[in-house]
Amino acid sequence: MIIRLTSLSQNIVQFSRYLRQYGFTVGIEEETLILKSLQQFDYTSQESFFLLLKMIICRSKANLDEFDNLFRQYWKQLDKLVDTKSKEGSKKKKSPTPEAQFASLNTWLKGNPKKETEETASYSIQASLSQKDFSAIPDNEVAELMKAIRSLSRRLAAKANRRYELSNKIDLPDLRQTLRKNLRRGGELIDIMHRRPKRNRVKLLMLCDVSKSMELYSSFLLQFLYAFQQVYARMETFIFSTSLQRITPLLKQKYFQEALDLLSTQNEGWNSGTRIGESLHTFITSYGNKLIDSKTIVIILSDGWDTGHIDLLKESMHRIHARAKKVIWLNPLAGYAAYKPEVAGMKAAMPYVDVFAPVYNLESLRKLAKWI
């Protein structure tokens, strides 16, 4: 609520609080800074005053872009209050949230499950070869996703080994190598060699379900796969519905739009039925030996709706689990509060899954870091 205040310092404090509502990190430090610099500053010109606030408060490009508008809105509100001499704040207009693209998903998750449950929970037996229009997917969240995934992948890869390797940088001295190297100089220690802890190189393998029942999440999933492939080099990506397709090279495009174009021309299985068992079986027989080893983390993105053989699924999961370092199953449906993994496919796979977590938007992805 905006209240009319007469002193400048009070107004600045109130303005800071106003900005905080919009996600600005304006602390006491910034407020003090503003007041301190205003002491020695001629702030009669409105433009200078505006610039001064802007330069002290803004901390990123996103802040800078938003600031102009918020500043204008705040002082407009204030002017209005001066005119009416009223002490009550009028209602602020809330700007629309940037997460508009997942709005439909969120309303479904929180609000009215009835109508849409049918749609998400349905699965078709026939493979539909319908072309999906990917052009509607905005790429504005890709950067955010990449940021979240980057911190996630660092966590995955950061485990250091107990062995050492030679390092070119100044690091822990390696006495043995140093002596060896300097033997040719008659034992005078001239060159000093260094070593550092060897890093474990975790490989990732992503298996993503793109069948009809996953349709609601397809825009998120695509961004997720693309962002992950961009961030993490040692990663292979497969999509499956009724059949399996390797899309690693398709995702390695510089722009998200290019990857989308390639995917939409080459996809066949989007929006068709699901045969997880068969797909995983194809995977383990034709790629399994090559791609999975004890340093590989397998990530499966699926809701577990299966129209194929449950036994085959069980067997494939068993084989994958035995070979891989870890199996992570990310289920978009699991974000729904009442969800229990009771679908036949999911039930069959559960014993072979190390981590089972929900992932359906950016927020859930951030939470995922806790699980892994």
Add this chain to the structure above:
Amino acid sequence: MQPVTFMSNTIQLTEVQSMLQQQGYITDRSVAMSVFLSLQLNKPLLIEGPAGVGKTEIAKVMANALQTDLIRLQCYEGLDATHALYEWNYQRQLLHLKMTEHDTHTIDEKERTIFSEPFLMKRPLLQAITHTQKPVLLIDEVDRSDEEFESFLLEVLSDWQITIPEIGTIKATYIPQVILTGNRTRELSEALRRRCLYLYIDYPDFDKEWLIVKNKVPAIDARLSEQITRFMQELRKMKLEKTPGLAETLDWAMALSALHIDHLDKTIIEQTLGVVLKEWQDTRQVQVSLDELMEKTGIVSKV
């Protein structure tokens, strides 16, 4: 030129503006305000923006205007404390010990000698805080360094002291004026951002760019400079692998001016495109749509 007094408390915004102008740095008010505030509040200034818009130039101009030295730390992936702070000159220490092998110094004395100033190699950060005068410290492309270095930088930027185990803690004689630049290749941490003032510099608009070209290349023909600027403005709207910055505009203007050319035409553009575009895909793309580009910029090709 009147030297600007260094007691930053007395500096005024208008002085900063004229100071930047005198150094030939054409800019808008937000840049002047940032520089002013960073001087007045003695806070580091974080500058982000696309490549070639004059981020590094601000530091140079500042050092020039303040008549002090510019100490530069170029960041890269894998940059660590030994390259940023200090390193003992191991080879020299070893040789020194070898040479004084038969002297009668005690071990204590020897130790004191080899861990003294002559054996210490000062890297930029240590240099900056032990400088005899308040320097401008430019930490260039900070987003290229890894996160460990970033958090290490936080420590130095807030305490202004460096501890060397063998010698002790070295406190800053003068707190340097710090400028950090970044290309937004990686998001910097919130903690680092909070310690700095933030400035974003974008590609200049037509009027500003034209003014800069005329200012930096005084010998250029008026018509040519306008054509070059218009052409570059259009070029940036294309989807290129590497969008040319202001630095490329100036290079091109200087090149054409040195060739005594007074207007652009198709053959000249084709021949000198390499000054502006640095990727072969871009060159091809521009060559294909050159006619359209020239039409947009109003360059008539003489047949």
